[in-house]
Amino acid sequence: MKAWICNDWGDPQSLVLGEMPTPLPGKRQVLIDVHCSGVNFPDTLMIAGKDQMKAERPFVPGVVCAGTVMGFGDEVTGFKLGDRVTAILYHGGYAQHALADDIQTHLIPDAMCFDDAAAFPTTYGTVYRALVDRGRLRAGETLLVLGAAGGVGLNAVELGRLLGANVIAAAGTDAKLALARSYGAQHTINYTHESIRERVKEITAGNGADVVFDPVGGDAFDEALRCMAREGRLLVVGFASGRIPSAPANRVLMSESEVIGVLYGGKRTPQVARANFAKMIGWYLEGKLKPHVSMRFPFDQVPAAMNALLDRSATGKVLVTRA
Known part of the structure; x- marks a missing residue:
């Protein structure tokens, strides 16, 4: 699969677009075919080595994605192949396929587009x-x-x-x-x-x-x-x-x-996170919440998408989309 790889600490231009093996899901993990990734400020800290939880290099940045389920571990329940989901990740969102823990993966309604889904959870x-x-x-x-x-x-x-x-x-x-x-x-x-x-x-x-x-x-x-x-x-x-x-x-x-x-992710209190997510999805479907997406970048322009956050030119959400 294609992925943006962080080999050395640095700015977005230091990322390398390369090939990596498609990851295999663990017992409680979901493998997602990524349609859209949200760009978040922690991504920029992570590749610079300034995040409070440093990833082991090489790694693929990206802490949120939306797409369809293409696989899952033996102990995962509540998902089936082809389900539309959004997920919070430790990293891995800037790739064609990404792994997420099942407790941090959420089903999304048919009325929610993948762009909104990637802009939503974090x-x-x-x-x-x-x-x-x-x-x-x-x-x-x-x-x-x-x-x-x-x-x-x-x-x-x-x-x-x-x-x-x-x-x-x-x-x-x-x-x-x-x-x-x-x-x-x-x-x-x-x-x-x-x-x-x-x-x-x-x-x-x-x-x-x-x-x-x-x-x-x-x-x-x-x-x-x-x-x-x-x-x-x-x-x-x-x-x-x-x-x-x-x-x-x-x-x-x-x-x-x-x-x-305030530290959000959902792993510490998954039941609370799921209840909160369900409530917000309800508001979204009622038209009371609507993500503001100011910029969309194709997958081959991830560094430019991250720079849009760093130079303060973006408002609301920045997304990376796959054709």
Whole structure:
């Protein structure tokens, strides 16, 4: 099979398109004929050797894919050949065929295209895990979303509004903020020339944000921590800025706030992940959730697809598709 291979740590241009044997599924694994792969920021960290869980080289990056079942292990139940699925992977998504654990593989309805399926599990799954399971977001609360036009950020805006929150979107350009407004944000902050702290205080009449969704880290985290409401929850989702921040304990103490880590994948709590996925699929079928795909690249342009994330030219999701 054809696959994009990481032989050495580096940038997307260091990946090599080559041939690899089609993998054989283990007892609890599903072999997927990949139709579409989602491009995610962790992919760029993984090939650079900066991910917190380093893969053993050589390996094929790509943490999510959608396609059809072409094989499965002896202990797998609930799937048959030809089933349409989406899956979260450790790696392997940028290939013609990919292996996924059965507990991280989900059936998709006929009404869902493979593009939407590949855009769905990591972003919406992460956002639901963050806002509902970890952040305990309630209707009427104020939700501040950092990086609000990115893959997870835009979905956080969308799901936050669906849950009844007052959503403040923060991003770096007016065009990105306009997109966030189209997905339900009531207020916006352009943090290239506006202070997150001052604008949040202004918007909330000094009360601050009840929940902060932060996939950015760095300076944005520092500012967000200074505009938390009492008993607020700051959700640590990622570090797209490149700097992992530290939380001054005195600020957490004085606001009685919480800094909460969010790690989604589904392997730790598969029953919860499946229930969450089913609920979100229901919303998708009702037209309440719709992934925003801004860029699609053919399979032979995986490095360009990854660079679209790194240079911040993409909004929402970036996909790699096979003809």
